[in-house]
Amino acid sequence: MNGLRAAGDLVARLQMTRGMRLPEAKRLVADRLGVSVRDLSDNVVMQEVRAELGLGRVLDSEAPYPEQPTAMEAKMNIAELLDLPLNCVQKFRERSTVVERRSAGRAT
Amino acid sequence: METTFPTRMGDGALVEMTRTELRRELEDGSARAAKVAKVEPLSEVELDHLEEIFASRARFTGVDIGDEVVLTYDGTGMLPAAKIDGLVQYEQSLAADSCELFHPDYCFNAVRKVQATEAQLMHEAQNRLTIPIHYGAQADLGRYSAPDGPMPNWSELLPEGRIDEARAAQEAAAVLAANDMRQVAEALWEAGADGIDFDTSAAAGDAEFFAVLETIRGLRRDYPTMSIEVGMASEFVLGMHGQIEFDGVRLAGLWPREQMRLAAQAGATIFGPAVNVNTTRSVAWNTARAIAILKPCLQEASIPVHVNVGMGVGGVPMHVCPPIDAVSRVSRALVDLLHVDGL
Numbered sequence: 001m002n003g004l005r006a007a008g009d010l011v012a013r014l015q016m017t018r019g020m021r022l023p024e025a026k027r028l029v030a031d032r033l034g035v036s037v038r039d040l041s042d043n044v045v046m047q048e049v050r051a052e053l054g055l056g057r058v059l060d061s062e063a064p065y066p067e068q069p070t071a072m073e074a075k076m077n078i079a080e081l082l083d084l085p086l087n088c089v090q091k092f093r094e095r096s097t098v099v100e101r102r103s104a105g106r107a108t
Numbered sequence: 109m110e111t112t113f114p115t116r117m118g119d120g121a122l123v124e125m126t127r128t129e130l131r132r133e134l135e136d137g138s139a140r141a142a143k144v145a146k147v148e149p150l151s152e153v154e155l156d157h158l159e160e161i162f163a164s165r166a167r168f169t170g171v172d173i174g175d176e177v178v179l180t181y182d183g184t185g186m187l188p189a190a191k192i193d194g195l196v197q198y199e200q201s202l203a204a205d206s207c208e209l210f211h212p213d214y215c216f217n218a219v220r221k222v223q224a225t226e227a228q229l230m231h232e233a234q235n236r237l238t239i240p241i242h243y244g245a246q247a248d249l250g251r252y253s254a255p256d257g258p259m260p261n262w263s264e265l266l267p268e269g270r271i272d273e274a275r276a277a278q279e280a281a282a283v284l285a286a287n288d289m290r291q292v293a294e295a296l297w298e299a300g301a302d303g304i305d306f307d308t309s310a311a312a313g314d315a316e317f318f319a320v321l322e323t324i325r326g327l328r329r330d331y332p333t334m335s336i337e338v339g340m341a342s343e344f345v346l347g348m349h350g351q352i353e354f355d356g357v358r359l360a361g362l363w364p365r366e367q368m369r370l371a372a373q374a375g376a377t378i379f380g381p382a383v384n385v386n387t388t389r390s391v392a393w394n395t396a397r398a399i400a401i402l403k404p405c406l407q408e409a410s411i412p413v414h415v416n417v418g419m420g421v422g423g424v425p426m427h428v429c430p431p432i433d434a435v436s437r438v439s440r441a442l443v444d445l446l447h448v449d450g451l
Contacts, residue, residue, distance in 0.1 A: 001176045001205050008205030009239040012178045015412040015449060016206070016240055016303055016335030019377035022177060022412060022449040038174040043203075056238035058200055071238045078238075085333045088234040088300035 004050075004058050005043040007033065010078065017084055032081050053077060113163050116434040118387035118394050118420075120427035127163045130392050134158050137389070137396030145343070145363050145401045154445055155396070161437050161444070162392045169436045171443045178450035180378065180414050182244055182307040182339055183210040192233045199239045205450075208242040208305055209233055215248040217257075220288045227299035234300040242337060243296040244305035247289060247320050249312035252281035259284075262348060278315035278349045285316065289323040293334075303335020303377070310367075311341035313348030314359035317367075321354045321374040328375025338371040339380035339416055340364070343401060364405040372411045378450070381405055382416040387426050391434045395423035395441050402446055412449035415442050 001008030007029055014025035030037045033053070039045040050057050056074030057065060069077060072092055079086040094100045112124035125133070138150040150158070161169060171177075184207040185194020191209065198204040209230055211219045219226055226243070233241055253261040259281045262274035293304045306324065310317035324336055345367065347360025354370055362370070364381035371379045383398040398415075406413055420426030423438040442448050 001178055003203035003205045003239055004199055005203045008176075008178060008203070012180070012205040012450075013240050013302075015178055016180075016242075016337070016377055017333055019372075019411045021409065022447075025178075025412075025449075041174065041176040058203070071236055072234070074238045087297065087302055087333065091298075091300045092234075 001041050002043050002046075004056060006046040007040040007049075010055070010082065011040065013078070013082065013084055013086075017086075029082070053081060055081070113165055114433070115162055116391040116425055116431060118385045118389050118391065118425055120425035120431060120434070122431075123390070125390065125392075127159065130162045130390075131155070131159050133390045133393040134162070134396040137393035138400045140393075141397040141400035147363075147400050147404055150396060150400050150403075150445075154399070157444060158392065158396060158399075158441055161441050162395075164437075167433055169433075169440050171440050175443060177443055177448060178412075178414070179205045180242065180305070180337060180380070180450055181206065181208045182305065182416075182418065183214065184208050191229055192236055195233055195237055195241065199237050204239060206240045206242065206302075207237065208244040209301075210244045214245050214307070215251055216245045216285065216288045216292050217248060217251040219245050219292050223292050223295040226292075227295045230296050230299040230301050240302040240335070242303050242305040242335065243292075243301045244307050244337075245292065246308035246311060246341075247285050247306065247316050248308075249278070249281050249285055249316035249319065252284050253277065257281065257284075266348075275349050275351065278313075279352070282315045282319035282322075282352075285319040286323045289319070290326060293323070293327055297331060297334060303337065305337040305339060306376075307337075307339040307380075308341045309338055310345045310359075313346035314352050315349045317345050317359050317362075318349075318352045318354055321370055324371070324374040324376055335378070336376045337378040337380060337414070338376045339414075340367060340382040342421075343381070343383045364402055365408055368405050368409055368411070368413065372409075376411060378412045378414055379405075379409070380414045380416050382421040383423070385420045385423065385426050387420075391423055391425060391438065395438050398423045398438075399441060399445050402442075406446045406448060409449075414450035415446070415448050417442065417451050 010029045011025045014020045026037045054069045054077045079089045110126040142149040184198045195207045198207045260277040262277045265274035309320045345362045368379045
């Protein structure tokens with residue numbers, strides 16, 4: 001589905017985490033992004049949408065995006081947009097606050 | 109004289125066939141599936157569509173715009189010294205929808221010994237990639253039998269007629285395998301993995317499938333949001349044990365629909381059926397056969413189905429570098445006729 005060039009990773013996440021069949025997963029992602037289902041695999045449309053929502057983009061040496069989110073920052077936005085509990089985002093939040101670490105008793 | 113079209117054999121060899129010959133291959137492949145798997149043969153409309161896909165001189169073919177499906181993998185990033193860079197290449201250069209970190213041994217038994225370093229790699233990979241990252245390996249029950257493992261070798265016991273001992277050895281091996289799979293899955297999840305791919309499941313038969321299903325059930329209970337993909341080793345679960353059951357269903361002899369039902373019951377979120385390829389028959393024959401076998405599975409699927417289309421399964425030729433003309437025809441045929449959720 002063109003991965004990060006379009007919306008393949010987003011549809012994949014709903015299949016992987018929610019066990020959604022393809023039509024249902026495509027519909028939900030399209031609704032959350034405010035685009036048509038057909039737009040999801042159109043990298044021309046999705047490059048703009050991903051930039052606007054901060055969902056991460058394919059990097060190109062001729063078009064760097066230093067102001068755009070890093071991978072983890074993009075995944076935080078994806079988790080929020082799709083209302084998905086992304087494991088790495090949850091772990092990142094837990095491990096990047098002293099309060100959480102103290103309450104969890106993390107010694108290492 | 110009838111025009112010929114370039115097509116492939118199941119071993120990848122390029123051959124020429126007429127439209128009439130291709131049609132005969134498709135009909136025969138479908139009939140063969142109906143006979144061995146006791147499924148309905150493909151309809152005339154379905155055979156017509158396959159004939160259009162294969163009777164073409166095009167280097168590459170594809171699905172209609174908008175009909176694209178999600179791709180998951182059994183191992184991505186083939187740079188041993190730079191595993192994370194390999195994953196990044198799949199994301200950035202190949203536009204993969206997902207990727208999979210793996211150890212070259214690709215076996216939970218082997219990974220268990222190095223799971224800390226594998227988990228560290230996953231941790232770092234999650235900071236560099238945006239697309240979801242599975243960790244993949246296979247149960248590989250044979251690793252637990254002599255001379256490599258602690259259990260008696262059931263492949264030696266069975267020919268000697270020592271059936272009870274062979275069954276006991278497999279049951280004991282399944283316990284060890286399930287423990288390794290659980291430990292590795294937990295370690296990778298704690299490092300931030302999006303999920304676990306239990307690939308090439310049931311390669312050693314029904315006891316291995318049992319170990320995988322039991323592991324998944326436990327993981328789903330304790331990790332409700334973990335992605336769990338089950339990729340099968342072949343179209344039919346071998347009855348190396350013969351009596352082992354999961355949820356009251358005997359595992360020996362199960363075809364993709366029944367495999368999918370149990371994978372979903374156990375808690376998998378993606379099921380990957382595998383249909384074997386006959387290298388002496390054409391890709392058209394193998395594709396028609398695969399589609400007929402898989403159709404009941406897709407019709408009943410309650411979770412996404414990502415059909416295995418690697419080297420030697422699903423209709424793709426058995427070759428280390430499967431030719432793109434064959435891979436694209438097989439992939440399009442599976443999407444067009446079965447409406448698969450992914451590949």
